[in-house]
Amino acid sequence: MTQSVVLQIGQCGNQVGRQFWERALKEHAEYNEDGTFDESLNTFFRNVDTRFTPARDLPLKRGAQIASLRARAVLIDMEEGVVNEVLSGPLADVFDTHQTVTNVSGSGNNWAVGYFTYGQTHKEQISDTVRIAVEQCDCLQSFILLHSMGGGTGSGLGTYVLELLHDEYPSVYRFVTAVYPSKDDDVITSPYNSVLAMHQLQQHADCVIPVENQALQDIVEVVDHQTKGRLKRNSAVTGPDTKKSKPWDRMNSIVANTLLNMTSSSRFAGSLNVDVNEITTNLVPFPGMHFLTCSLSPLYDLADVRVPPRRLDQMFSDAFDPSFQLAKCHPRKGILTACALMVRGNVEVSDIRRNIDRVKSKLHFVKWNQEGWKTGLCAQPPVGQRHALLCMANNTCLHETFSNVRSRFLQLYRKRAFRHHYTTHGMDEDRFTAALASLDHLLSLYSDVEATSDSEPQQLPDIDVL
C-alpha cells in the first residue's frame, strides 16, 4: 500500500486535522484487533521507537507489534495556540515537535503576509520538515492539504506550501480540502484572501474539495433539529456542544469524516479500491477543472444520536440532495462530467448498480460521458455505522459558490478598499487582476460544459426512495 502525508496549515487546517487524526485512530483501533502494525496503519502512521530523539521508524514486517504511532503529518501555523493545544492534548503522542513549524505573530488575515512574508522566512524549515516526512514513506502517493481560504496563514502560507510541493515533488499527487468563508464571516478581507488563494489552487493542486462554512453550519443546524430530544447526554461530536467540544468541532467533524471516507480505500483492503489519485484521473476531464462537490451520508455519528441508521437506498438519494453537500450548491441543477461513489460497509456491488440506475435519470450528465460513474467499495464501515456513502462529483453547480466569492471580491476591489494592506506586504497590484482572471476562466469552463450539454440545467425532481 502507498502512503499519504497530511499538511495542516493555519487555525482551521489544524483544527480540522485534529479531528481527522482522532477519528482515524478510533477507526483503526476498531479494526486492528491484535495490535500489529499493518499495511492499513502504514498509510497514515509510522511505527516508531521512541527511545531515540527524534523517534526512529521500526521496520515494517508481518506480525510486528505497534510500539508507538506517529502521524504522517506536518503541522504549520504562524500562531502557536492551536498547535500547542494539539501537542499537549490527547493526540500529544502521535506528533513530534519535529513535525511542526510555528511562529508567534500570525498573518493578520492577510494572504500576502502568509504567502510572501512567512513563505520566505519559513521556506527552508518547511521544506526540510516536509522532506523528512517524505523520506519516512516508502511509497508516497499523495499530499493532503487542509486549510481555510479566508484567513492569512492557511490561505497565504498554505498555498505557498502547495506551490513548493508542486516544485519539489511534481509527481506526488496534491489533494486539497479548502474551507471557504460564510457570507457573515468576521474576516473582512476574506474575499481577497479566497480569490488570491484560489488562483494558487488552480495552478498547483490536482484536486480540491471546496467546503463552505455556511454549508457546515446549516448541516449542524439540521442535525440538531432532527435529533432534538433524542440526543444522549454528554455526546461529543455532531451532537450538542458540550463543555469539552469547541464551537468549530461539530462542523470540523463533518470534514474529518469526509476525509476518512475518502481515504478508506487506501487505508483498508476492499473489493473495489479507489485510491486518492484515481479520483483525479476519473473526475477531472480538463486541466484546471479540478474542484469537486462532495456529500456525505449519514452526516451524524450514530454514537451521538438516537436515530435509526440510514437505509442504503436513502444514502444514494442523500448524495444528490442540496442539504447534504459540503458546498452551498444544488447538484441536480448543474451538469455532471463525472461522479464517484465511495461506499463503505457490507454492501453488494449489485446494490450500488441498482441505485446508480435509480438516481441517474434525475441527474444531468454531459453527453460525452453519460456513464461517468466511478465506484469504490470498502468493507469496513465508519465506527458505529452499518454503512456510509461519500459522493464526489465534478458538477458545474459549483459555479454558484465561485460566483459568490467573485462578487464579494469585486465589492471590495471596485472601491479599492483594503488593497494597500496587500501591496505593502510585497504583493503586486497585478496579482489581484490575475487572480480574478483565473477565477473567470474557471467559471467559463463551467459555462462551456453547460453550453455544450443538451438542455439547460434546471432543477429536477427529488429522488424518491422506493
Ligand SMILES: Nc1nc2c(ncn2[C@@H]2O[C@H](COP(=O)(O)OP(=O)(O)O)[C@@H](O)[C@H]2O)c(=O)[nH]1
Ligand atoms: N470550518 C472551520 N472554519 C474555521 C475554523 N477556524 C477558522 N475558520 C474559518 O477560517 C477563516 C479564518 O481562517 P483561519 O484558519 O482562522 O486563519 P489562519 O490561521 O490565518 O489560517 C474564517 O473564514 C473562519 O471562519 C475551523 O476550525 N473550522
Ligand SMILES: [Mg+2]
Ligand atoms: Mg491564525
